[in-house]
Amino acid sequence: MEETFPAALPFPPGVLHFPEGLPGFENLTDFTLLQEEQLLPIVFLVSVSEPRISFPAVPVQQLRPHYELQLGEEDRLLLGLDEAEAAAGNLLCLAILNLGEGTQPATANLFAPLVVNPKNWTAKQVIQFDSSHSTAAEV
Amino acid sequence: MLVFRRQQGESFMVGDSVEVRILEISRGQVKIGVVAPREVAIYRSEIAHLNRQAAIGDTNDPRVQRALTAVQKTLAGKKD
Numbered sequence: 676m677e678e679t680f681p682a683a684l685p686f687p688p689g690v691l692h693f694p695e696g697l698p699g700f701e702n703l704t705d706f707t708l709l710q711e712e713q714l715l716p717i718v719f720l721v722s723v724s725e726p727r728i729s730f731p732a733v734p735v736q737q738l739r740p741h742y743e744l745q746l747g748e749e750d751r752l753l754l755g756l757d758e759a760e761a762a763a764g765n766l767l768c769l770a771i772l773n774l775g776e777g778t779q780p781a782t783a784n785l786f787a788p789l790v791v792n793p794k795n796w797t798a799k800q801v802i803q804f805d806s807s808h809s810t811a812a813e814v
Numbered sequence: 815m816l817v818f819r820r821q822q823g824e825s826f827m828v829g830d831s832v833e834v835r836i837l838e839i840s841r842g843q844v845k846i847g848v849v850a851p852r853e854v855a856i857y858r859s860e861i862a863h864l865n866r867q868a869a870i871g872d873t874n875d876p877r878v879q880r881a882l883t884a885v886q887k888t889l890a891g892k893k894d
Binding site: 697698699700713714715716717719727728729730731733737738771772773774775781784786787800802804810811814 | 867870873883885
C-alpha cells in the first residue's frame with residue numbers, strides 16, 4: 676500500500692489535518708503540503724480553505740539533527756498515535772519559518788513544531804514547554 | 815495599575831508561579847522572558863502572534879522568493 680512519489684521529495688503529497696487549527700488561525704484546519712524541488716528542504720503548508728495563506732516550514736531534523744520531541748498524552752491521542760508509535764520517533768516534525776522583514780534574518784520556531792502522524796496526516800502545533808528551544812532559532 | 819522599574823537582567827514574580835525576566839533592553843525594545851506553568855495561556859498567544867508573523871500572503875512576492883532562496887541556500891550549505 677506504499678504510495679510512490681518523486682524520490683526527490685521527502686514526503687508523499689497530501690493534506691494535513693489540524694483538528695484544532697493553528698494558533699492564530701483556528702479556523703484553518705486543512706493544509707496542503709506543497710513541495711517544490713528547487714526550494715527543498717523548505718516546504719509549504721497552503722491553507723485549503725484560504726489558499727492565499729501559506730506557511731513555509733522546514734523539517735526540524737534539518738536544523739537540529741538530534742532534536743528530541745516532547746509529546747504529552749493528550750497530544751498523542753489527538754494525533755491518533757498509540758504509545759509505541761509515539762515512542763518510535765518516526766513522526767514528521769516541521770518548524771515554521773519566519774522569513775523576517777527587510778534585513779532581519781529568517782528564523783525557525785523550534786519551540787512549537789508542527790507534529791504530523793504520517794499514518795493519518797493528523798497534525799498539531801505542539802508547544803515544547805519544558806525545552807530551551809527558541810521560538811526564533813537562527814536558520 | 816502597579817508601576818515599577820526593573821533593570822536588564824532583573825525579574826519579578828506575578829503570583830507564585832509566573833516569573834517575568836527583563837532579558838535585554840535596546841533601542842526602544844524590551845526582550846522579555848516568561849517562566850510560567852504550562853497551563854498559563856501566554857504561550858499560546860505568543861505562538862499565535864508568531865504564526866501570524868510567519869504567514870505568507872503571496873508566495874510569488876519577489877521579497878518572499880528572495881528570502882526563501884536565501885534560507886534554502888543556507889540550509890543546503892549546512893548539509894555539507
